[in-house]
Amino acid sequence: MDQQTIRKAGLKVTLPRMKILEILEENAQRHMTAEDVYKELLLRDEEIGLATVYRVLTQFEAAGLAERHHFEGGQAVFELNRGEHHDHIVCLTCGKVEEFMDETIEKCQAKIAKKHGFTIADHSLILYGECNNPKCPNRPK
Amino acid sequence: MDQQTIRKAGLKVTLPRMKILEILEENAQRHMTAEDVYKELLLRDEEIGLATVYRVLTQFEAAGLAERHHFEGGQAVFELNRGEHHDHIVCLTCGKVEEFMDETIEKCQAKIAKKHGFTIADHSLILYGECNNPKCPNRPK
DNA sequence: AATAGAAATGAGAAGCTTACGCATTGGCGT
DNA sequence: ACGCCAATGCGTAAGCTTCTCATTTCTATT
Structure with a gap:
């Protein structure tokens, strides 16, 4: 259950965090930028601001739920932490x-x-x- | 001779390029940001704009004279290419x-x-x- | 269930790094 | 020495990310 994932990370269970986690899970094979996540949210008619996306991704990173990578090109990409390092x-x-x-x-x-x-x-x-x-x-x- | 270094890179020998190369050489043990180089130029009373610093560093990179690294923290750092990879x-x-x-x-x-x-x-x-x-x-x- | 307090959100704006446009300056070959 | 064309400097703009703050939403409590 996603709620537990978020709760165990010490974060309040809110709709934006649930939705963002959901999107990251569905795109586990990709590496998404904050913008990618935001666009996906728009497609789903979710009223979630880009600022929130950045905030939540940063929190996920701090909580160890996700990793941030700086590939070439300035834009950071995120991926869910699936346990095994790579x-x-x-x-x-x-x-x-x-x-x-x-x-x-x-x-x-x-x-x-x-x-x-x-x-x-x-x-x-x-x-x-x-x-x-x-x-x-x-x-x- | 620095002039040769620049000339061989296919670049015109200009005062800004000389000065920046000089600073990079003197700080070969450090890794400098564009801002660091710019501040160093100011200390030496050189009238060189920040835009030029970025331009020259990018040119040095393209010419293989310098390398750009993206450590954590967003700011890129530059170091002279001393031949050996590391x-x-x-x-x-x-x-x-x-x-x-x-x-x-x-x-x-x-x-x-x-x-x-x-x-x-x-x-x-x-x-x-x-x-x-x-x-x-x-x-x- | 209803409520209060705290935390999270959204929207816009700011911050920071880096790139660009254009008038002016300055190397370099003739 | 001269003139062309590249290089510079300044201001400005663009892109990514973070901040501010009023408003909303969650969670623990009554």
């Missing part, structure tokens, strides 16, 4: 994002952090390139 | 940035790209954490 490959031509996870890289990172005397809190690994998909050049949006 | 560890408390390079990780990335059918053009790996330096909590700025 990194991203982004196609510079069509914008497609794929996810991956490599145990070796994770271990190397820990090793490097130790060598530098750092305690790692988080990391961001993004590979940029061309997806080589025949249909790729059709940029979305 | 990634970054950023201290979330004091903002200190250290550089590293790990052959194993680089190889893993290539492997992952191949597995996903991507041709890698670039990548961004940033570790965030605490530097554990006794003097760390004195945030700069």
